Amino acid sequence: MGHDHDHHHAHSSADAEIRAKALESLLIEKGLISTDVIDEIVRQYEEDIGPMNGARVVARAWSDPSYKKWLLEDGTAAIADMGYSGKEGAKMVVLENSPSTHNVVVCTLCSCYPWPVLGLPPNWYKSYAYRSRVVREPRKVLSEFGLELDESVEVRVWDSNSEIRYLVLPERPEGTDGLSADELTKLVSRDSMIGVAKL
Amino acid sequence: MGHDHDHHHAHSSADAEIRAKALESLLIEKGLISTDVIDEIVRQYEEDIGPMNGARVVARAWSDPSYKKWLLEDGTAAIADMGYSGKEGAKMVVLENSPSTHNVVVCTLCSCYPWPVLGLPPNWYKSYAYRSRVVREPRKVLSEFGLELDESVEVRVWDSNSEIRYLVLPERPEGTDGLSADELTKLVSRDSMIGVAKL
């Protein structure tokens, strides 16, 4: 989908590894962090904290109208009810997509992202191309993701740069009436909860 | 006066030399340019076209009130009368400094500069620091050049980005009453004609 601007330092990732080892070594020697903290945080973000969390929230909202109502009224509390809270999720706002409204989230200044429900952001979300372009030409950007929106659809771009974090509630796909919440969870992609894809 | 942001590619100037040779070789083989054109243009900018031209204009204006009047009214014609015209000097405007007004010139978008009277710009004029800062904090920038201006002096920053080019007419230094135009010429610095220095 185009070239990655991180290529400029591609040659130095060996250096980065060495510098990271030096930093870890100093922090451990100074007693500021321990190996198990680093190992466990990495493990949690690799295994437990990721878009499957957001997908469970979305599936429950699709399955339970009263939960959906609560989620849209008080995202933080409704998401905490699923066990998801903490860093980069102090205040969660859920944005409902509909046939007439499409929401898409960015952080132009850095890469703010709702960690408790989506984990750590993918590279494209952190890319200079996405950060610079989606506020100015969201339809063109979305079309590069394969999502063509009719002009009648209002595109709402959310630049998340205070402490508020956003989760997009995608439209429930057709033909999923009989599915359980667990089955629905598997349908919900990360990209649909950022707003660069529909389901 | 601080680090030069060109350091990032310092290692590649050998590459640049090779690429320049390749380009020259192709252009000559294709019959688009000749060696004497390149040699002579380089020679002219190294020897003939530089701030000494502007200095002669300034010295004449200091010495001859009617020339000064003409210069301020029609810079292009008055400068052409000294034999200076051509590329990046199609329309010249001369800006007179005074005890109450200080003019300083920049090109924020690239590095437009009045070639016929000042030659090619120095690196600091082309630096990202100068281009980004002098429109926003000219007094601070000028103080880095050693020029402290009283708050009562109006600072006029000129961002030259159409085809108009500017030459600052600095104030004549005190104690120069008896000097000839030739002697005055030697006093006029490049920086004073850009507006980052007084004489």
Added chain:
Amino acid sequence: MNSIHDMGGMHGFGKIPYEENEPVFHAAWEGRVYAMAMYTPVGVPGGFRYMIEKMDPADYLSASYYEKWMHARTQGLLEKGIFTQQELEAKIKYFAEHQDEQPPVVQDAEKLERALQSLVKQQPPDPAQPNPPKFKAGDMIRAKNMHPVGHTRLPRYCRGKLGVVDHYYDYWRVDDTPPAGEEHAIEPLYRIKFEARELWGDEAEPNQVLYIDMFESYLETSV
């Protein structure tokens, strides 16, 4: 700070790079840098984001995401005096010359417990302040034309633009660099809605709006 990080609306960055089935971390060091950046209990002077924004713009653009995080974490520790440049360079030299060596392994149940607590801790908004919010939903506002040298969360592309207050959210700590000697202010936070045309003029795409959260001190009553 009007630095390169404030890139909303810029041209020139090409197409968006997309990777199918992207891993959380592309190399083990990225995850370790992430954990050290977030779970070392030492603050970064001026804030983590500001430390990144102050990078040389060419370095900012050429560094990868976790290289920027490593820079901010390392620079912050240097400025706090946790270790010296000499100590750091000696360590880098050591690991460059001993590529099979690893940092020491230390387990610490207490540190782990604290980290796991902070990972999931709910952080509520700040308590209400003596002055009530100045704006309410529906008010027309103008985002200030401000150019602070310190950190700010008001991007350039919104400054000076007319918008509407869409929602008021409690009081929150203003992340901007406070004036010397002052604490971070606690202010009402609002969701502001801008029409794309107001932001981008004739080049705006049709039927687009932008929502962005702004602290009260970013806003002026529109005239």
Added chain:
Amino acid sequence: MNSIHDMGGMHGFGKIPYEENEPVFHAAWEGRVYAMAMYTPVGVPGGFRYMIEKMDPADYLSASYYEKWMHARTQGLLEKGIFTQQELEAKIKYFAEHQDEQPPVVQDAEKLERALQSLVKQQPPDPAQPNPPKFKAGDMIRAKNMHPVGHTRLPRYCRGKLGVVDHYYDYWRVDDTPPAGEEHAIEPLYRIKFEARELWGDEAEPNQVLYIDMFESYLETSV
């Protein structure tokens, strides 16, 4: 184009580098690139400046001035089909492997004469157009909030700002990328004066104004 070249008002570039007794060219290749850039009688598609602005922003920031010129000249010749990427790479390879070799030497009195004429040629403004200038000195204007993807000479820091027409200068060719299939427009050009406070808000320095020349299509009547 809102690319990195449009850096007026940005923070983060540090102090201004100053070199005493700076030579015109810091290396012989710089002068030769300058001459080739300006005196090769083949235009650069879209214009020389635009070709530089379209560089990847990280490359733009890390390239030196004459490296940018070389890029624009070379890229322009490639796009015009004057030589191919293969020919260029072969030449680069040749000179990399034969560092003592020089390009061929060819003298051409006719080319030299043309170059010297164009060096000093007076280029007058364009002739007046059927529509007279819309503004006159003293008029309040607002610079348009425009964000064209093509080249423009209206920097971001002036857009949307209120100023005063200070002077009208004849008709000039608008350097901006024209719409597809159209020629560059010829328009009245004005000198516009902005108060620093209008541009920079509270952070403006005292007693400062900015003058900048703007084509008529950059201006709106202020309301």
